[in-house]
Amino acid sequence: MASEGHMGQMRLSPLSLDRLSNLPGELINYILKLVPIRDAVRTSILSWDWRYKWMTVPDLKFDDCSYPHSSSSGRYRKLVDFITHVMFLHNGILDKFQMHISMKCSYKHVDRWILLLARKLVKEFDLGFSGGNRYNVPSSLFSCQSLRILKLHHCILKSSSRIKGFNSLVDLDLHGVTFTNETIASLISDSTSLQNLTLIECDGFNRLYICAPNLRIFDINSPCGDIYFNNCPKLIDAYIGLLPVAAGSLPPNLLGTSTKRFELVLSGLRRVENLFISEHFMEVIVFSF
16 A cells, blocks of 8 residues: 655555565566656665666656756756766666757767667667757767667767668667768668668758668658669658758759759659658759759
């Protein structure tokens, strides 16, 4: 039975706590991943048996509410300390790491957290920020070769020889991300298991070369001057919402007749079952002509 504690909070009776403690570890982990991370950590004070149970929870999800609201200017410092505390003490494999925060402090702490993730065989990585400068994703992220799902929002993928794909990646979702032509082409072609590709409001590139033998779903709604599909035999759903690019941003080798460019795009979509082409796509096709 549960009894009423201080401040109207529910407090578990010894009998109820004992029943919970005897549940299988997999079930306890499932229960803990359904509650906010700060509450999962608080279970460590229930009893000695519960002191370390939260440290093996398979999902870690952080947001601006992961640390209690405070009117002090040090709120984000406390949030950073809390996330660091959890990351260092977590002991086990991670199925999912998700963090959506309004970062108002140095991004160097995020770099440190990503380094820790590389050791935990994380399968899903979902990172997003709001406000401020975009976050420069460190090359250490590409050490997380266990990733199956990668979602980035308000970030920058720097052009680097250390940028490579992920062997097990099946879902790549980039929203508000800056990258170069070469960076995105390498990331896609080196992720040979990729099935779903989403590029929303991304920038920094003016052409897109897609070589993905297992790609099934493609969705783009970003400024882009040209797009070319190569070796995408399994592509069945394509949403092409290319946004107009700035005048003069296309390199000379992309300029040609609009009919030829249109044919090049469609030539890679012969087996597509569902195709959506936005009005902006046609504006891009006839750009400068």
